[in-house]
Amino acid sequence: MITVLFFAKYRELLGTAKISLSGADIDLTKCTVAALKASLAERGALWCDVLAAENTLCAVNQDLAGDDTPISVGDEVAFYPPVTGG
Amino acid sequence: MITVLFFAKYRELLGTAKISLSGADIDLTKCTVAALKASLAERGALWCDVLAAENTLCAVNQDLAGDDTPISVGDEVAFYPPVTGG
């Protein structure tokens, strides 16, 4: 199982804040951020837009992550747009 | 009459905060900061040291002044060491 979180505009666009994926959804033995993005993008055009956007940020276990970052069972992954706090 | 003020270390060194000079002390028809310094320096070694020090600052009527700044009757002139506020 991994947990995938969406924040702000992406949460609204996709209509979900949190999904859980199991080994039945995606191969968790050799998963990366890129593989997770590719898998989620298959859910439809909106998902594809959000995950393919050049400025989409990703965190794995609350640390900023890149496409190559590995994802393991139990990880928390988040996708979000550029931040606007402060 | 002109008023000459001394501050901080210079006030202590010279033992005076304020002196008044009249036309009898110095020619006030064509006076400058340089002329005033030269006149005051004649009062002794301490005065000479204070007025000749490279970092001595001068204000005429509460504006920073240079050696060429003219001084007229009624002016307030101040000599002081580098500032250390803030």
Place this chain on the structure above:
Amino acid sequence: MSVIVRVGEADFDVGAECRALASHSRQSGAIVQFVGLMRDSNQGDDVLTMELEHYPGMTERCITEIVNRAQQRWPLFAVTVIHRVGVLQPQDQIVFVGVSAAHRQDAFQSCEFIMDYLKTEAPFWKKECTLNGEQRWVDARQTDQQARKRWQD
């Protein structure tokens, strides 16, 4: 070195935060404080309210990491970062960054460094509700990216 990071709905008291920052060392000679306020208009539209969303847990981690980097670059006695979330009104306080150091250059630079990284890395998002009823997510500003990049040269 004292580090305080607070993220939540509660407002903050700038005077009390300043006293706390000063209290950590008798060698503290310089405190620099930044307070970010909600403006009542943005991009030409009147803004009625703003809602701040964040990524609980990661925000605190991220800000603490930014403060750690600042500590490594400048000798600091204390740092306090407070960021509000939830619904805010115009002129409400949003963010506080306060730094205490022996000398002012260190305090100014580290405070600005922390703000520049917070603006570009900490996972907060603003949504505005304008006078005409529109709700919109605030766009990230290119100038904030440029401000952060200065510190990497």
Place this chain on the structure above:
Amino acid sequence: MSVIVRVGEADFDVGAECRALASHSRQSGAIVQFVGLMRDSNQGDDVLTMELEHYPGMTERCITEIVNRAQQRWPLFAVTVIHRVGVLQPQDQIVFVGVSAAHRQDAFQSCEFIMDYLKTEAPFWKKECTLNGEQRWVDARQTDQQARKRWQD
């Protein structure tokens, strides 16, 4: 643009000054405040008290002129400068510079600009009384001259 310049023996309330700075415009998004504190040692000696002398009249003129120059360089809503004189104890507040602007870069830069000029132009002088009874005038620092010169390039 609101400008407040106060020189005197009275202490100041950082929280109240921050609220006052924020109140001048609903477009104020950034407040930067500098607070200078008295340190309890200097050049390796414990300092018991400090006496601040100034040139009454010229200090206010000089600070106002510095603030005017800052206003010409950056778009500011309000500036407050407070400087204490008389006898101070370690950890006492000495100086406050607070600036309100729409954007943080303008607030940070103008606050630091005002402090750098105040340190090198405003006619204040500090005299320290050390633990061993010595009374000495504090020397001007070369680093303060360098800090000011940055703004002239």
